[in-house]
Amino acid sequence: MSGDLVARGDGMTTEVRSRPAPGWPRKAATAAAILIPALVTGFAVWRAASEGVAALSLGLFAGMYLLSGFGITVGFHRMLTHNSLEAWGGLKAALLVAGCMAVQGSPVAWAAGHLEHHTDADGEGDPHSPRRGLTHAHAGWLLTHSADPARFARHLLQDRVVMAVDRTWGLWALLGLAAPWAIGGFEGLLWGGFVRIFAVHHATWCVNSICHRFGARPFDTHDGSRNNAFVALIALGEGWHNNHHAFPASAIQGLRWFEVDLSGLLIRALARVGLVRRFKGPPPGVA
Numbered sequence: 084m085s086g087d088l089v090a091r092g093d094g095m096t097t098e099v100r101s102r103p104a105p106g107w108p109r110k111a112a113t114a115a116a117i118l119i120p121a122l123v124t125g126f127a128v129w130r131a132a133s134e135g136v137a138a139l140s141l142g143l144f145a146g147m148y149l150l151s152g153f154g155i156t157v158g159f160h161r162m163l164t165h166n167s168l169e170a171w172g173g174l175k176a177a178l179l180v181a182g183c184m185a186v187q188g189s190p191v192a193w194a195a196g197h198l199e200h201h202t203d204a205d206g207e208g209d210p211h212s213p214r215r216g217l218t219h220a221h222a223g224w225l226l227t228h229s230a231d232p233a234r235f236a237r238h239l240l241q242d243r244v245v246m247a248v249d250r251t252w253g254l255w256a257l258l259g260l261a262a263p264w265a266i267g268g269f270e271g272l273l274w275g276g277f278v279r280i281f282a283v284h285h286a287t288w289c290v291n292s293i294c295h296r297f298g299a300r301p302f303d304t305h306d307g308s309r310n311n312a313f314v315a316l317i318a319l320g321e322g323w324h325n326n327h328h329a330f331p332a333s334a335i336q337g338l339r340w341f342e343v344d345l346s347g348l349l350i351r352a353l354a355r356v357g358l359v360r361r362f363k364g365p366p367p368g369v370a
């Protein structure tokens with residue numbers, strides 16, 4: 084399939100292969116994955132106002148938030164997409180399974196979409212630049228776009244561990260609901276399942292929307308990426324997004340002492356106990 088030459092954010096041109104927009108069944112499934120956790124969150128908050136929430140349910144929310152959140156930040160993003168760390172085989176599979184529980188699509192689809200973003204961030208080829216609107220950048224693009232793994236994540240298609248998790252990702256997403264249900268009953272399912280999915284969804288998506296619009300730009304990158312402390316807090320370190328666009332190969336995104344990067348701290352801790360074999364840091368002299 085031939086592509087079109089389009090202007091990039093840095094003034095160059097790049098070839099963008101046209102790909103059919105997702106069909107109605109896929110759009111409906113994506114819309115359901117976005118809206119159902121939001122609606123259930125509204126119900127859970129309304130229910131909590133009259134009945135309160137058990138400590139176990141809040142614990143399941145926090146535990147599952149960290150598990151699926153680190154699955155996205157350390158597993159899907161820094162390990163799978165940018166190859167900035169090499170994890171022991173069992174941990175690699177576990178991080179990918181944890182990422183699937185965040186219900187943000189399969190690992191390979193996630194990586195392909197994010198690599199497409201890095202190819203032309205805030206240019207015409209960016210699937211989720213806020214130059215097309217904050218709502219589009221936040222979640223709207225998910226309904227109208229799907230990146231081509233054969234073009235953007237071809238190297239992952241040969242990886243047996245990655246493909247095994249990719250083919251079964253829906254089961255792991257369901258496990259992310261079944262586990263808190265088994266432990267905490269109906270209220271555990273509400274808070275550790277649906278409210279947690281809602282919270283991780285929007286924390287991740289704030290990186291695409293807020294972190295390309297609001298915040299500081301210590302590095303003069305060819306895009307609109309920003310460092311945003313609030314997003315860094317809720318997205319486990321991913322809010323230091325201008326740092327990330329400046330040094331995408333680095334597994335560590337918080338570069339200054341005040342830039343708290345929980346995912347980077349976890350990677351350093353896993354390396355210390357031998358579960359992460361190697362990780363890339365920022366270039367010498369930067370941090």
Ligand SMILES: [Zn+2]
Pocket residue numbers: 200204290291295308324328
């Ligand atoms: Zn970005």
Ligand SMILES: [Zn+2]
Pocket residue numbers: 160164165197201327331
């Ligand atoms: Zn990235």
